[in-house]
Amino acid sequence: xxxxxEDPQALSIQEGENATMNCSxxxxxxxxxxxxxxxxxxxxxxxxxxxxxREKHSGRLRVTLDTSKKSSSLLITxxxxxxxxxxxxxxxxxxxxxxxYFGTGTSLTVIP
Amino acid sequence: ETGVTQSPxxxxxxxxxxxxxxxxxxxxxxTVSWYQQALGQGPQFIFQYYREEENGRGNFPxxxxxxQFPNYxxxxxxxxxxxxxxALYLCASSLGLQGTETQYFGxxxxxxxx
Numbered sequence: 001x002x003x004x005x006e007d008p009q010a011l012s013i014q015e016g017e018n019a020t021m022n023c024s025x026x027x028x029x030x031x032x033x034x035x036x037x038x039x040x041x042x043x044x045x046x047x048x049x050x051x052x053x054r055e056k057h058s059g060r061l062r063v064t065l066d067t068s069k070k071s072s073s074l075l076i077t078x079x080x081x082x083x084x085x086x087x088x089x090x091x092x093x094x095x096x097x098x099x100x101y102f103g104t105g106t107s108l109t110v111i112p
Numbered sequence: 113e114t115g116v117t118q119s120p121x122x123x124x125x126x127x128x129x130x131x132x133x134x135x136x137x138x139x140x141x142x143t144v145s146w147y148q149q150a151l152g153q154g155p156q157f158i159f160q161y162y163r164e165e166e167n168g169r170g171n172f173p174x175x176x177x178x179x180q181f182p183n184y185x186x187x188x189x190x191x192x193x194x195x196x197x198x199a200l201y202l203c204a205s206s207l208g209l210q211g212t213e214t215q216y217f218g219x220x221x222x223x224x225x226x
Contacts, residue, residue, distance in 0.1 A: 004154075031211050040200055042116070042217035043155070050212075088154050097211035099145060099168050102154035 004089050004103030012109040019076045021106040023089030024069075030092065032065055033100070034074050037086045046074075046087075081112045115139060116205050116218035124224045125193050133188045133221045137205030143167075144186040145215070146178060149200040161186055162209060198225045 004025040013019050025032070031050045035043040049056045049065045049072065056063045062075040076083055086107050090100040115138035125131050137144050143162045147155035157170035161180035175191040184205070190197055200222050204215040 042219045045214050092211045097209045099157050099160050104154050
C-alpha cells in the first residue's frame with residue numbers, strides 16, 4: 001500500500017519558474033527522502049531530511065518537513081527543462097531503515 | 113550512472129509462466145531491495161536481501177521469491193505470472209541497512225504479461 005500521497009499529481013510550469021510539490025504520509029518517521037524518476041526509468045536520490053530537521057537545501061532544491069502535520073514539501077527553484085520528471089517522496093517502513101514506502105508521485109513538466 | 117545494472121531491460125511473458133530478473137549491485141554494497149512499480153504508481157517494496165539473507169518482505173505473495181549471491185548480486189523470481197504482474201521492476205543497492213545510507217537504483221526491467 002502507498003504510505004504517502006503527493007500533491008499535485010501533475011504540474012506544468014514555464015522554465016525559470018519555481019515548482020512546489022507536497023507529500024503527506026501516515027506514520028511517524030525518522031527521515032523522509034525525495035527521489036526523481038525520468039521517463040519510467042530508475043529513481044535518483046535527491047535529498048534526505050531527518051525528523052529533527054525542519055528545512056534542508058541542496059542546490060536549487062529546498063525541502064521542508066512538518067512532523068506534526070505529517071507532511072513535506074519539495075521546492076525546485078529556477079526550473080529547467082531537464083527537471084521534467086516524476087518526483088516521489090519516500091518514508092521508511094515501520095521498524096526498518098531503508099525499506100521504503102513511496103508516494104504516488106508528482107509529474108512535473110517544465111516548458112522551455 | 114549509478115553502477116547498478118539490471119537485466120533484461122524488457123521482457124514479455126504469458127500468464128502462468130515463470131520469470132527471473134537480475135540485479136548487479138554497486139561495488140561494495142551488501143544490501144539489495146526490490147520494488148514493483150505499476151504504470152502511473154509509485155514503487156512498492158517487494159523484499160530486501162542483506163548479506164544473502166532475506167531481511168524484510170512487503171505485501172507480496174510467496175510466488176515472488178528472491179536470492180542474493182556471495183557477490184551481493186540478486187535475482188527476483190516470479191512464478192505463475194498474472195496479468196497484474198506487468199510492471200517496472202526496480203532494484204536498489206545500498207551499504208548496510210541504515211535509512212540514511214543512499215540507495216542507488218538500477219534502470220529497471222519492464223515486464224509485460226500477456
